[in-house]
Amino acid sequence: xxxxxxxxxxxxxxxxxxxxxxxxxxxxxxxxxxxxxxxxxxxxxxxxxxxxxxxxxxxxxxxxxxxxxxxxxxxxxxxxxxxxxxxxxxxxxxxxxxxxxxxxxxxxxxxxxxxxxxxxxxxxxxxxxxxxxxxxxxxxxxxxxxxxxxxxxxxxxxxxxxxxxxxxxxxxxxxxxxxxxxxxxxxxxxxxxxxxxxxxxxxxxxxxxxxxxxxxxxxxxxxxxxxxxxxxxxxxxxxxxxxxxxxxxxxxxxxxxxxxxxxxxxxxxxxxxxxxxxxxxxxxxxxxxxxxxxxxxxxxxxxxxxxxxxxxxxxxxxxxxxxxxxxxxxxxxxxxxxxxxxxxxxxxxxxxxxxxxxxxxxxxxxxxxxxxxxxxxxxxxxxxxxxxxxxxxxxxxxxxxxxxxxxxxxxxxxxxxxxxxxxxxxxxxxxxxxxxxxxxxxxxxxxxxxxx
Amino acid sequence: xxxxxxxxxxxxxxxxxxxxxxxxxxxxxxxxxxxxxxxxxxxxxxxxxxxxxxxxxxxxxxxxxxxxxxxxxxxxxxxxxxxxxxxxxxxxxxxxxxxxxxxxxxxxxxxxxxxxxxxxxxxxxxxxxxxxxxxxxxxxxxxxxxxxxxxxxxxxxxxxxxxxxxxxxxxxxxxxxxxxxxxxxxxxxxxxxxxxxxxxxxxxxxxxxxxxxxxxxxxxxxxxxxxxxxxxxxxxxxxxxxxxxxxxxxxxxxxxxxxxxxxxxxxxxxxxxxxxxxxxxxxxxxxxxxxxxxxxxxxxxxxxxxxxxxxxxxxxxxxxxxxxxxxxxxxxxxxxxxxxxxxxxxxxxxxxxxxxxxxxxxxxxxxxxxxxxxxxxxxxxxxxxxxxxxxxxxxxxxxxxxxxxxxxxxxxxxxxxxxxxxxxxxxxxxxxxxxxxxxxxxxxxxxxxxxxxxxxxxxxxxxxxxxxxxxxxx
Ligand SMILES: Nc1nc2c(ncn2[C@@H]2O[C@H](COP(=O)(O)OP(=O)(O)OP(=O)(O)O)[C@@H](O)[C@H]2O)c(=O)[nH]1
Ligand SMILES: Nc1nc2c(ncn2[C@@H]2O[C@H](COP(=O)(O)OP(=O)(O)OP(=O)(O)O)[C@@H](O)[C@H]2O)c(=O)[nH]1
Ligand SMILES: [Mg+2]
Ligand SMILES: [Mg+2]
Numbered sequence: 030x031x032x033x034x035x036x037x038x039x040x041x042x043x044x045x046x047x048x049x050x051x052x053x054x055x056x057x058x059x060x061x062x063x064x065x066x067x068x069x070x071x072x073x074x075x076x077x078x079x080x081x082x083x084x085x086x087x088x089x090x091x092x093x094x095x096x097x098x099x100x101x102x103x104x105x106x107x108x109x110x111x112x113x114x115x116x117x118x119x120x121x122x123x124x125x126x127x128x129x130x131x132x133x134x135x136x137x138x139x140x141x142x143x144x145x146x147x148x149x150x151x152x153x154x155x156x157x158x159x160x161x162x163x164x165x166x167x168x169x170x171x172x173x174x175x176x177x178x179x180x181x182x183x184x185x186x187x188x189x190x191x192x193x194x195x196x197x198x199x200x201x202x203x204x205x206x207x208x209x210x211x212x213x214x215x216x217x218x219x220x221x222x223x224x225x226x227x228x229x230x231x232x233x234x235x236x237x238x239x240x241x242x243x244x245x246x247x248x249x250x251x252x253x254x255x256x257x258x259x260x261x262x263x264x265x266x267x268x269x270x271x272x273x274x275x276x277x278x279x280x281x282x283x284x285x286x287x288x289x290x291x292x293x294x295x296x297x298x299x300x301x302x303x304x305x306x307x308x309x310x311x312x313x314x315x316x317x318x319x320x321x322x323x324x325x326x327x328x329x330x331x332x333x334x335x336x337x338x339x340x341x342x343x344x345x346x347x348x349x350x351x352x353x354x355x356x357x358x359x360x361x362x363x364x365x366x367x368x369x370x371x372x373x374x375x376x377x378x379x380x381x382x383x384x385x386x387x388x389x390x391x392x393x394x395x396x397x398x399x400x401x402x403x404x405x406x407x408x409x410x411x412x413x414x415x416x417x418x419x420x421x422x423x424x425x426x427x428x429x430x431x432x433x434x435x436x437x438x439x440x441x442x443x444x445x446x447x448x449x450x451x452x453x454x455x456x457x458x459x460x461x462x463x464x465x466x467x468x469x470x471x472x473x474x475x476x477x478x479x480x481x
Numbered sequence: 482x483x484x485x486x487x488x489x490x491x492x493x494x495x496x497x498x499x500x501x502x503x504x505x506x507x508x509x510x511x512x513x514x515x516x517x518x519x520x521x522x523x524x525x526x527x528x529x530x531x532x533x534x535x536x537x538x539x540x541x542x543x544x545x546x547x548x549x550x551x552x553x554x555x556x557x558x559x560x561x562x563x564x565x566x567x568x569x570x571x572x573x574x575x576x577x578x579x580x581x582x583x584x585x586x587x588x589x590x591x592x593x594x595x596x597x598x599x600x601x602x603x604x605x606x607x608x609x610x611x612x613x614x615x616x617x618x619x620x621x622x623x624x625x626x627x628x629x630x631x632x633x634x635x636x637x638x639x640x641x642x643x644x645x646x647x648x649x650x651x652x653x654x655x656x657x658x659x660x661x662x663x664x665x666x667x668x669x670x671x672x673x674x675x676x677x678x679x680x681x682x683x684x685x686x687x688x689x690x691x692x693x694x695x696x697x698x699x700x701x702x703x704x705x706x707x708x709x710x711x712x713x714x715x716x717x718x719x720x721x722x723x724x725x726x727x728x729x730x731x732x733x734x735x736x737x738x739x740x741x742x743x744x745x746x747x748x749x750x751x752x753x754x755x756x757x758x759x760x761x762x763x764x765x766x767x768x769x770x771x772x773x774x775x776x777x778x779x780x781x782x783x784x785x786x787x788x789x790x791x792x793x794x795x796x797x798x799x800x801x802x803x804x805x806x807x808x809x810x811x812x813x814x815x816x817x818x819x820x821x822x823x824x825x826x827x828x829x830x831x832x833x834x835x836x837x838x839x840x841x842x843x844x845x846x847x848x849x850x851x852x853x854x855x856x857x858x859x860x861x862x863x864x865x866x867x868x869x870x871x872x873x874x875x876x877x878x879x880x881x882x883x884x885x886x887x888x889x890x891x892x893x894x895x896x897x898x899x900x901x902x903x904x905x906x907x908x909x910x911x912x913x914x915x916x917x918x919x920x921x922x923x924x925x926x927x928x929x930x931x932x933x934x935x936x937x938x939x940x941x942x943x944x945x946x947x948x949x950x951x952x953x954x955x
Contacts, residue, residue, distance in 0.1 A: 097482075097762070098482070099482070099756070099760070125483055125618070126483045126762065127765075129764030129768045130765050131768050173768075204858065205843070205858035205860060206839065206843055206858070206860050207862060208769065209769040209825055209858075209859050209861050210769060249837055250836075250837065251758065251836075439950070440857075442947075442948055442950060442951070443947055444855045444856065446855065447772075447855045448773075449772035449773065449824075449855055452773065452774050465951075468951055472950065472951045472953045
């Protein structure tokens with residue numbers, strides 16, 4: 030089954046490009062044997078279409094959207110330059126001036142204006158798929174186009190393809206320094222997506238930045254570095270994988286299976302990811318890993334909510350299951366222990382069937398109303414992924430998003446209490462009540478996750 | 482990419498504008514070595530073929546540069562300045578259809594500029610604006626340049642601002658306003674400034690207030706340093722502050738001052754014109770820096786102003802550039818942002834500077850600055866990879882800070898002094914359409930603007946607490 034990627038705004042286009050790059054190079058890196066060949070075919074079918082007319086260069090199943098032309102121009106040409114894959118010549122839509130960091134401009138003005146054109150491009154892409162699993166959108170929360178137009182387009186996708194899955198991949202802004210109104214834009218985006226999306230997969234720029242500097246030892250970090258890390262994690266989630274015990278049968282519905290395992294309740298749609306190991310190519314050459322070590326670290330990363338294998342807090346421990354709920358919610362736990370609704374563990378590489386994942390199958394990791402057996406899913410593939418001999422990615426629906434979410438809502442609410450910047454939005458047709466509705470939705474989400 | 486139109490009104494507006502076009506041409510010439518008309522150039526210039534017609538010639542698509550025409554409208558109610566411009570080296574970038582002049586000037590009287598000439602030239606101005614707009618495929622911004630103290634720039638200039646708003650409501654209006662110094666030789670300048678202020682407050686998207694006194698001080702300091710030999714081999718030609726030192730051309734007294742303003746405009750628009758890893762489009766400026774509609778006065782400061790720029794500046798000096806941007810002698814307005822409250826702040830950097838340099842310096846400077854409680858992280862940044870001519874890098878800081886209120890208060894005091902004596906009032910009231918109420922409304926508008934700033938400033942130093950969150954029924 031195939032997915033169609035809709036890349037929106039500067040960030041969305043830059044991240045989307047890296048995703049296809051990783052997927053392509055991972056697939057190409059597989060051995061010539063039959064199983065490698067099958068993996069390659071499954072990956073290709075998932076992300077690329079091949080047309081004779083296109084000179085047999087795989088064409089990304091993607092639609093590129095931005096309200097200015099600079100970024101799309103660069104994205105198209107840099108993909109074409111690889112010679113290995115490309116974007117469709119006509120698969121993009123751009124305008125001349127961006128949304129100016131204004132969600133309302135993207136949603137209310139650009140949205141209706143480009144709806145026909147964008148949905149047309151999407152339909153053409155969908156028609157190229159033998160079977161469609163669903164859509165992935167890539168976008169940032171902070172700007173105006175990815176966030177505002179991205180929200181609008183997600184709504185259109187939901188209306189037009191009610192039976193397809195939609196995964197919104199969203200980039201959480203740096204805490205400070207780029208866009209002053211980012212907290213408003215984030216609240217407006219998240220609250221609307223909560224209605225129309227099946228799941229929101231979140232990457233925080235600050236976290237990825239840290240991975241680049243501390244794990245990959247990059248000195249001057251560019252957005253390209255950041256995007257490669259994000260794409261690696263995304264790729265490890267989305268590349269072909271076996272959801273059952275049989276290691277020869279790849280999942281048919283990548284997005285459907287993901288949602289089915291992770292988003293079991295409409296109140297809980299926020300997903301985060303962590304991968305292990307992550308290191309520079311040079312270090313990688315000198316390192317070996319055991320599944321045992323990887324699992325031990327990943328488990329502690331999960332429960333202590335550390336998104337990288339560095340500075341893990343080993344003090345954090347689950348309270349033994351079986352204790353009454355009241356005892357479990359000790360202040361200590363509230364502070365540090367990351368409780369999950371559901372987790373998906375994806376293992377890739379050598380001897381993957383030997384990995385012992387029992388540590389994740391512990392009721393103490395989960396909220397009381399999800400039994401551990403159904404809360405944890407483990408998917409496996411025996412292929413190495415993106416040069417890592419053994420690697421694991423955890424996609425988690427847990428409290429790990431709570432802190433950044435609460436902070437964004439708090440800052441936006443402080444601003445809103447003074448009505449600062451609100452006039453910039455209302456001039457594009459959004460009302461103060463709409464803001465209030467969005468805040469209400471987000472407070473609800475904060476409360477839900479707090480109460481796990 | 483989008484385009485902008487510069488509308489320069491009055492003596493000051495045209496003289497500053499003239500320096501802008503000169504520097505803009507030089508900047509593009511140094512970046513664009515191949516002589517190809519590109520989108521960056523297109524943001525302020527048309528490329529036309531003048532061979533076949535002498536009238537309003539056709540725009541050429543991308544390709545070789547033929548003849549560049551400024552996207553500009555030049556307005557003055559006397560002929561002197563504009564005529565001089567047409568005899569100078571810039572004559573080819575304008576054609577006669579872009580000019581609107583009269584002979585007698587506004588006599589330092591806002592009412593004559595706004596009411597008389599506004600009424601008289603309305604259609605002609607509109608036609609000029611429309612024509613300039615038609616040459617753009619995506620007009621984003623008007624840049625109005627004028628002085629506050631005279632009659633034409635302040636009166637007719639703000640009249641034009643109104644026309645723009647009515648006719649092109651979606652096009653941003655950035656205004657560069659030169660404020661008179663306390664010793665200004667125009668006696669009626671306080672009247673003119675305050676009558677104009679009301680229009681700016683109500684109809685501009687962003688105003689960059691610039692005080693002539695600050696420009697004078699900066700230029701004096703540079704001259705001092707040059708003469709005392711502190712700057713070594715003196716300032717290299719073609720850098721930020723040097724004028725156009727051609728053999729024949731004698732620098733006019735205002736040129737050095739106006740170059741600084743012209744550079745401000747170049748740096749303001751550089752991120753929209755050139756590539757960079759963190760672009761800032763013009764519409765992002767007001768979106769991020771203007772929290773309330775009328776509080777759109779942004780205090781500019783510019784660095785480097787005093788340094789030679791021939792070496793690759795080490796980190797220490799790069800950090801110094803950021804410190805300088807927050808020191809008084811790099812501000813284009815006399816005010817004290819450090820003792821007042823920041824509502825928001827933008828840092829627009831050019832040259833080889835990385836995002837990590839920006840972050841480091843923001844962290845370093847933050848403790849010395851006070852931000853309003855609801856905007857503790859009120860920084861907007863941009864990185865443009867193309868440095869200004871003659872420099873390795875530069876920084877333009879735009880502060881939305883309550884410090885502007887003291888300048889406005891001074892102006893108000895000067896106004897009241899005149900107004901109490903009814904000095905020169907009759908010159909204004911003689912003008913058709915001008916009434917006493919124009920004065921009272923203008924002063925009320927200014928007072929309430931100052932009050933707004935005071936209200937926010939009063940929250941300074943109070944403990945920052947979070948607003949009570951919405952409670953949710955579970
Ligand atoms: N990870 C990552 N973040 C990015 C990238 N580019 C921009 N961002 C983040 O995206 C946010 C800014 O949003 P953009 O995507 O640039 O905005 P846009 O969607 O193009 O919207 P407008 O420019 O306002 O029309 C900030 O939080 C940036 O940190 C990128 O390539 N990678
Ligand atoms: N910085 C700067 N200030 C100028 C320049 N020319 C005039 N001024 C200032 O502008 C104010 C006078 O306004 P002008 O622009 O000369 O007047 P005008 O708009 O032509 O109006 P009228 O002459 O009354 O028709 C005074 O405060 C001058 O100091 C200039 O080239 N640069
Ligand atoms: Mg953008
Ligand atoms: Mg004059």
